[in-house]
Amino acid sequence: MKLAIRTGAVFTAAALSLSLAACSASNEEPADTATSETAAEATETTEAMESLSGNLQGAGASSQESGMDAWRASFQELYPDVTVGYDPVGSGGGIEQFLSGAVPFAGSDGLLDAEEYATAVERCDGDGGAYHLPMYISPVAVIFNLEGVDSINLDAETIANIFDGKITTWDDEAIASQNEGVELPSSNITVVFRSDSSGTSDNFTDYLEQASNGAWPYEATKEFSTAASQSVGADGTSAVVDTVTSTPGAIGYADASRAGSLGTVALKVGEEYVPFSPEAAANIVAASPLSEDANGENDLAYAIDRTTTDSSAYPLTLVSYHIVCSQYDDESERALVTAFEKFVASADGQAAAASAAGSAPLSDELSAHVTAILDEIAAG
Amino acid sequence: MTTTEQSPGTEPASDYGTHPGAIANSIFKYLSTGAGSLILVTLAAVATFLLVEAWPAISAAGGDLGDKVSFIKPEDGQGLLEIIGFLVYGTVLISVIALLIGTPVSIGIALFISHFAPRRVAQGLGYLIDLLAAVPSVVYGLWGVAVLVPFLQPFYQWLADNFGWIPLFAPPESGEVFTGRVALSAGIVLAIMIIPIISAVSREVFLQTPKLHEEAALAMGATRWEMIRMAVFPFGRSGMIGATMLGLGRALGETMAVLMIISPGLTFSSHILQPNQHNTIAAYIALQFPEANALGVNSLITMGLALFLITLLVNMLARWVVSRRSEFSGAN
Numbered sequence: 001m002k003l004a005i006r007t008g009a010v011f012t013a014a015a016l017s018l019s020l021a022a023c024s025a026s027n028e029e030p031a032d033t034a035t036s037e038t039a040a041e042a043t044e045t046t047e048a049m050e051s052l053s054g055n056l057q058g059a060g061a062s063s064q065e066s067g068m069d070a071w072r073a074s075f076q077e078l079y080p081d082v083t084v085g086y087d088p089v090g091s092g093g094g095i096e097q098f099l100s101g102a103v104p105f106a107g108s109d110g111l112l113d114a115e116e117y118a119t120a121v122e123r124c125d126g127d128g129g130a131y132h133l134p135m136y137i138s139p140v141a142v143i144f145n146l147e148g149v150d151s152i153n154l155d156a157e158t159i160a161n162i163f164d165g166k167i168t169t170w171d172d173e174a175i176a177s178q179n180e181g182v183e184l185p186s187s188n189i190t191v192v193f194r195s196d197s198s199g200t201s202d203n204f205t206d207y208l209e210q211a212s213n214g215a216w217p218y219e220a221t222k223e224f225s226t227a228a229s230q231s232v233g234a235d236g237t238s239a240v241v242d243t244v245t246s247t248p249g250a251i252g253y254a255d256a257s258r259a260g261s262l263g264t265v266a267l268k269v270g271e272e273y274v275p276f277s278p279e280a281a282a283n284i285v286a287a288s289p290l291s292e293d294a295n296g297e298n299d300l301a302y303a304i305d306r307t308t309t310d311s312s313a314y315p316l317t318l319v320s321y322h323i324v325c326s327q328y329d330d331e332s333e334r335a336l337v338t339a340f341e342k343f344v345a346s347a348d349g350q351a352a353a354a355s356a357a358g359s360a361p362l363s364d365e366l367s368a369h370v371t372a373i374l375d376e377i378a379a380g
Numbered sequence: 381m382t383t384t385e386q387s388p389g390t391e392p393a394s395d396y397g398t399h400p401g402a403i404a405n406s407i408f409k410y411l412s413t414g415a416g417s418l419i420l421v422t423l424a425a426v427a428t429f430l431l432v433e434a435w436p437a438i439s440a441a442g443g444d445l446g447d448k449v450s451f452i453k454p455e456d457g458q459g460l461l462e463i464i465g466f467l468v469y470g471t472v473l474i475s476v477i478a479l480l481i482g483t484p485v486s487i488g489i490a491l492f493i494s495h496f497a498p499r500r501v502a503q504g505l506g507y508l509i510d511l512l513a514a515v516p517s518v519v520y521g522l523w524g525v526a527v528l529v530p531f532l533q534p535f536y537q538w539l540a541d542n543f544g545w546i547p548l549f550a551p552p553e554s555g556e557v558f559t560g561r562v563a564l565s566a567g568i569v570l571a572i573m574i575i576p577i578i579s580a581v582s583r584e585v586f587l588q589t590p591k592l593h594e595e596a597a598l599a600m601g602a603t604r605w606e607m608i609r610m611a612v613f614p615f616g617r618s619g620m621i622g623a624t625m626l627g628l629g630r631a632l633g634e635t636m637a638v639l640m641i642i643s644p645g646l647t648f649s650s651h652i653l654q655p656n657q658h659n660t661i662a663a664y665i666a667l668q669f670p671e672a673n674a675l676g677v678n679s680l681i682t683m684g685l686a687l688f689l690i691t692l693l694v695n696m697l698a699r700w701v702v703s704r705r706s707e708f709s710g711a712n
Contacts, residue, residue: 089670090669090672091670092670093672116673188556195643195644196666197451197670221450222671223668230552230554230556230558231643231656232559232561232643233643235640239640
């Protein structure tokens with residue numbers, strides 16, 4: 001069913017790109033000359049903006065889909081002759097399509113592994129391989145359904161024990177001791193988790209693994225599994241939120257923008273309890289080092305430091321990347337990708353995603369850094 | 381001169397050589413032959429695709445597949461073969477639940493429409509049943525998870541309280557059936573989905589029963605039920621089996637409804653009132669596909685191949701049963 005819909009989408013997109021290619025063929029000449037001056041002054045860029053044309057197709061993570069919708073709409077308003085498409089097939093599918101050369105950029109919640117980095121060197125022009133650009137930063141909320149309780153404080157160890165079934169009732173001493181004055185019922189805890197393979201699960205289990213002092217005995221994985229006997233798996237963010245909402249005493253995790261009126265957990269960071277917020281989510285990215293496997297300094301692949309003690313940061317944060325080539329052999333493709341990605345990283349682009357999807361805007365420094373990297377991307 | 385060289389097979393066509401419909405006739409012959417062989421070509425293409433795409437995963441299954449595919453964990457007893465085993469078990473279990481519930485109800489509906497209901501009611505009911513068959517599975521899934529599952533939960537609790545000593549109905553550890561998103565719910569929703577198919581086909585079969593057989597039975601003093609047992613069932617047996625197998629085919633391959641209802645897990649457990657115990661092949665593929673890498677997709681296609689083989693086996697079995705039974709029915 002899902003497959004059929006997706007194949008349908010691919011076909012429509014292919015048909016669309018064919019017809020667009022036909023329209024834009026006559027405009028190709030001006031597009032090339034105009035976009036080679038993208039670094040020019042503001043007055044000149046308006047000129048370039050009007051003449052950039054073509055079709056840009058991406059594929060990948062569904063987590064950034066609503067952000068992507070906002071970016072596409074605003075970008076196409078700026079450049080009426082450009083069509084941007086995005087197929088939310090999932091991170092794995094997006095990377096697959098990017099590495100096979102089917103799309104010029106991919107959206108992904110996770111980082112490329114060594115083998116995929118190697119394939120990217122072959123796929124991209126030159127020897128530079130591919131870069132990760134953090135574009136969509138979103139806090140993940142631990143949500144619960146307890147009547148009359150909006151927020152509770154928990155440390156990572158307690159959360160790990162709850163999700164692994166070692167703590168089974170809400171009035172357990174481990175929970176109560178962190179929440180004096182909150183009336184906790186003696187009811188059982190129902191653990192709700194993502195039954196599908198997802199980047200949200202990956203980030204959540206990575207947080208538990210890193211921050212819980214060994215209370216979480218498993219490795220970070222996209223496929224959540226638990227020993228808790230009172231647990232329910234649900235397919236997708238909406239189903240998790242629905243299940244928690246309809247089950248008194250349930251606890252789960254979901255993208256913070258979808259938490260709605262459910263209670264949320266403030267995580268213990270250092271000595272304080274930090275509720276999720278866009279600012280705190282952006283701070284953890286700024287405070288994290290780049291991954292050891294990163295492809296040079298232009299590859300902004302973060303190894304999020306979940307164990308931080310900086311209480312201005314929210315460690316349970318999902319970073320969704322755009323994966324682009326360090327060099328494109330086709331000038332018009334390079335112009336389209338860099339123009340679009342620059343818009344996404346800009347204050348306007350980040351604000352559009354923040355209002356549409358509740359994501360955390362990139363800090364000004366990070367935004368400027370991404371723009372500088374995009375300026376270096378060359379055409380072969 | 382040349383006619384003597386023609387093979388016997390083409391002679392009938394040449395007999396009509398002067399007939400105005402001759403060209404149309406031969407065009408039709410080739411078209412229908414083409415349509416017939418298209419089935420074989422499609423089947424062969426699907427089988428080839430599955431085998432070719434599954435091969436990288438099968439050949440790596442003994443080696444480092446677990447390192448490269450996130451959902452395959454040989455160290456946790458979830459290697460490719462083990463997962464396929466769990467999934468085949470889950471698929472068959474849920475389909476069997478669906479058949480056990482769906483078949484008697486469908487036969488009942490079909491008998492009511494064909495032999496008991498007044499003609500006008502029968503017609504209306506027939507349309508309604510056909511309409512049920514047209515409801516997309518995602519709607520059944522949504523309805524199942526939003527309406528049916530919460531509705532069934534107290535009933536499951538009752539079942540667990542009174543019959544929990546039967547392993548089939550054992551409740552979760554705490555003794556409380558805290559969710560209705562279990563294999564039994566998936567089976568019930570699948571049963572509802574296959575009822576229209578089974579009852580529509582059996583209804584048609586029952587209506588074909590020779591009137592003379594029925595009247596003969598009634599004339600010998602049989603009640604209506606005895607008449608159905610003596611005349612309708614023997615005549616319609618192969619048709620009923622065929623209808624059930626059609627239903628089973630839909631149940632085996634159903635994705636959306638199962639995906640939305642069941643809280644999945646990978647075990648050989650018989651506890652159909654506990655969540656996180658079972659999953660079906662189709663639903664598992666849908667859950668893992670979006671995030672799967674190249675080898676992951678190959679592994680999922682291997683599971684698809686397993687489903688393909690099961691469906692093929694079921695159909696061949698049905699064919700065999702039908703052909704064995706046909707000599708006893710009144711159809712010949």
